[in-house]
Amino acid sequence: MNATIKTDSVWFTTKGQVVIPAWLRKQFHIEAGTKAVVQATVDGILLKPVTAALIKHGRGIVKRKPVDLPLAAEWAEHEKEEQELEERHAR
Numbered sequence: 181m182n183a184t185i186k187t188d189s190v191w192f193t194t195k196g197q198v199v200i201p202a203w204l205r206k207q208f209h210i211e212a213g214t215k216a217v218v219q220a221t222v223d224g225i226l227l228k229p230v231t232a233a234l235i236k237h238g239r240g241i242v243k244r245k246p247v248d249l250p251l252a253a254e255w256a257e258h259e260k261e262e263q264e265l266e267e268r269h270a271r
Contacts, residue, residue, distance in 0.1 A: 200227075 188201045200210060209231045219226040 188204070189203045190198045190201070193197050208229050210229045219228070226250040237264060
């Protein structure tokens with residue numbers, strides 16, 4: 181993505197909706213139904229679209245611990261750990 185420094189104006193509706201300009205939708209690959217994360221910052225409102233490209237880029241960042249057990253055995257182990265935690269907290 182190129183770092184285009186360009187500004188535009190938008191208007192909020194009575195429902196708080198806003199239309200993102202077409203050039204920004206194209207630049208950030210925003211399509212109908214794209215979700216976004218909204219964050220309050222010291223500079224204002226930050227809107228981060230969650231696009232397929234972003235998801236693909238983030239894949240593999242959080243790795244699951246390797247498991248050599250079949251799913252049923254893994255689930256049984258998980259249940260055992262949960263039961264032990266519940267018993268510990270009940271004391």
